[in-house]
Amino acid sequence: MIKDFEILETMQMFNEQHLDIRTITMGISLMDCAASTVEESCNKIYDKICRYAGNLVEVGEQISKKYGVPIIHKRISVTPISIVAAACGSKDYVPFAKTLDKAAKTCGVNFVGGFSALVQKGYTNSDKVLIDSIPEALATTDFVCSSVNLASTRTGINMDAVRDMGVTIKKAAELTADRDALGCAKLVVFANAPEDNPFMAGAFLGPGEPECVINVGISGPGVVKHALEGVRGADLGTVAETIKKAAFKITRVGELVAREASERLGVPFGIIDLSLAPTPAVGDSVARLLEEFGLETCGTWGTTAALAMLNDAVKKGGTMASSFVGGLSGAFIPVSEDEGMIAAAASGSLLLEKLEAMTCVCSVGLDMIAIPGDTTAETISGIIADEMALGTFNNKTTAVRIIPVPGKGVGDFVEFGGLLGRAPIMAVNTSSCADFIHRGGRIPAPIHSMRN
Amino acid sequence: MASGKNNAVISVIGKDKVGIIAKVSTLLAENNININDISQTILDDIFTMIMMVDLQGLKIEESDIKEKLNSLGEELGVAITIQHTDLFDKMHRI
Numbered sequence: 001m002i003k004d005f006e007i008l009e010t011m012q013m014f015n016e017q018h019l020d021i022r023t024i025t026m027g028i029s030l031m032d033c034a035a036s037t038v039e040e041s042c043n044k045i046y047d048k049i050c051r052y053a054g055n056l057v058e059v060g061e062q063i064s065k066k067y068g069v070p071i072i073h074k075r076i077s078v079t080p081i082s083i084v085a086a087a088c089g090s091k092d093y094v095p096f097a098k099t100l101d102k103a104a105k106t107c108g109v110n111f112v113g114g115f116s117a118l119v120q121k122g123y124t125n126s127d128k129v130l131i132d133s134i135p136e137a138l139a140t141t142d143f144v145c146s147s148v149n150l151a152s153t154r155t156g157i158n159m160d161a162v163r164d165m166g167v168t169i170k171k172a173a174e175l176t177a178d179r180d181a182l183g184c185a186k187l188v189v190f191a192n193a194p195e196d197n198p199f200m201a202g203a204f205l206g207p208g209e210p211e212c213v214i215n216v217g218i219s220g221p222g223v224v225k226h227a228l229e230g231v232r233g234a235d236l237g238t239v240a241e242t243i244k245k246a247a248f249k250i251t252r253v254g255e256l257v258a259r260e261a262s263e264r265l266g267v268p269f270g271i272i273d274l275s276l277a278p279t280p281a282v283g284d285s286v287a288r289l290l291e292e293f294g295l296e297t298c299g300t301w302g303t304t305a306a307l308a309m310l311n312d313a314v315k316k317g318g319t320m321a322s323s324f325v326g327g328l329s330g331a332f333i334p335v336s337e338d339e340g341m342i343a344a345a346a347s348g349s350l351l352l353e354k355l356e357a358m359t360c361v362c363s364v365g366l367d368m369i370a371i372p373g374d375t376t377a378e379t380i381s382g383i384i385a386d387e388m389a390l391g392t393f394n395n396k397t398t399a400v401r402i403i404p405v406p407g408k409g410v411g412d413f414v415e416f417g418g419l420l421g422r423a424p425i426m427a428v429n430t431s432s433c434a435d436f437i438h439r440g441g442r443i444p445a446p447i448h449s450m451r452n
Numbered sequence: 453m454a455s456g457k458n459n460a461v462i463s464v465i466g467k468d469k470v471g472i473i474a475k476v477s478t479l480l481a482e483n484n485i486n487i488n489d490i491s492q493t494i495l496d497d498i499f500t501m502i503m504m505v506d507l508q509g510l511k512i513e514e515s516d517i518k519e520k521l522n523s524l525g526e527e528l529g530v531a532i533t534i535q536h537t538d539l540f541d542k543m544h545r546i
Contacts, residue, residue: 002461002537002541002544002545003544004491004502006543006544007502007540008463008502010535010539010540010543010544011463011533062513062514063513065512065513065518066512066513066536067535067538067539068534068535068539069535249544252542252543253539253542253543255542256539256542
């Protein structure tokens with residue numbers, strides 16, 4: 001028998017602490033949509049996505065109603081388009097992005113991820129075409145997200161691709177300059193990209209994944225913060241224990257929703273991604289949660305230690321709650337999407353260098369960071385290279401989603417609106433790394449890649 | 453799903469006034485929903501009632517029971533929610 005206080009606790013989580021299911025993401029394999037012409041392939045892609053995901057939104061809403069659980073996003077991830085499109089031999093993949101966009105609109109989802117390439121060891125001809133198509137694809141579509149895996153612990157870092165992505169990000173910013181470089185908010189580069197991640201912009205369905213699969217991303221920094229408010233002044237062992245318990249409960253909601261969605265859609269359940277994903281709403285912030293540890297402002301000394309413990313305790317609680325935990329899982333630290341991060345960055349307490357340190361122990365990487373529009377492509381590649389090194393050499397996923405906003409400089413603000421939020425333009429070390437970036441080649445895999 | 457039972461938790465929270473229980477239970481009776489258990493307290497003038505109900509074959513997501521409870525809540529000036537019991541079992545029991 002469930003006790004009254006447990007019922008009230010659950011209700012507070014939903015009503016006051018912003019607990020929600022962030023996304024139900026349906027992964028759809030497009031392997032069988034390869035064809036010898038662009039038109040034929042695009043037709044196959046559109047038909048298949050609409051056939052599989054046609055009732056995704058409706059099912060999401062039914063589950064939300066049954067349990068009284070908000071399900072914020074219904075989304076789709078697909079096989080990296082560089083693989084699907086290779087057979088058509090085209091030199092322009094923008095029509096594929098437009099097809100994905102059209103399918104997303106027909107299905108009523110708000111993002112589709114998978115305009116992607118996996119180039120950690122080198123380029124195929126198709127990977128090159130895809131990367132060249134990214135800026136225009138993002139500028140001419142609304143819901144398409146793009147990602148490129150540039151490095152892995154097994155393969156090392158593809159520095160040619162790191163160099164090229166600096167240029168690609170700049171171009172994406174220029175082509176969407178009228179929208180404050182919104183294109184860059186839909187583009188992420190990875191080291192050790194997970195193949196089952198349900199969160200955007202980095203969601204794609206990896207080559208080892210099934211035909212169709214349901215992955216669910218949860219959220220809930222507000223729930224964890226509220227739990228910590230109950231143990232103010234207690235030692236850190238108690239704090240870790242409290243986070244674990246809260247993460248357990250949050251993840252169980254995700255598991256329930258994922259299992260039910262899988263059953264109703266007749267599609268296998270893949271994983272729960274138990275990430276603490278903030279939003280710009282007050283009370284839904286990872287930065288404020290870190291401050292609850294006893295830090296005056298996020299970004300001050302102690303932030304990395306607090307984040308490390310938070311990220312680890314979330315995983316420990318979550319893995320007890322579901323046997324199939326995957327994706328990114330941990331604590332996200334995007335700047336523009338987190339009310340406390342925005343405030344910390346605007347106050348000068350949170351610097352880009354500190355964020356880089358934090359990415360060593362958070363679940364992903366440098367995320368939704370606005371930088372001056374005159375930052376060079378080489379400097380952006382340098383930021384990417386450092387982040388890729390952290391992931392590759394520490395055997396974790398890292399990523400960069402950075403936005404050089406044309407015409408804006410340090411002290412300005414950029415407004416994306418909605419869940420993408422707003423961000424202060426952060427200062428970047430402008431000392432040149434161009435000669436390093438232009439060397440190209442590969443950074444060899446670390447010695448601990450040899451685990452066989 | 454989890455339990456196989458088709459039960460739900462209805463919560464009513466708001467400022468106390470005459471007739472809250474009567475009106476909520478009447479609405480449930482009209483919709484053939486059986487009440488298994490009720491607990492109710494008043495804390496600082498805030499009325500809190502939790503009802504365990506048997507939906508008797510009705511599906512929350514396919515009926516308009518949620519909307520009916522919401523509009524009754526508006527009429528009474530209280531917040532009424534209905535959630536399937538599996539949610540609470542999952543979150544609070546290993």
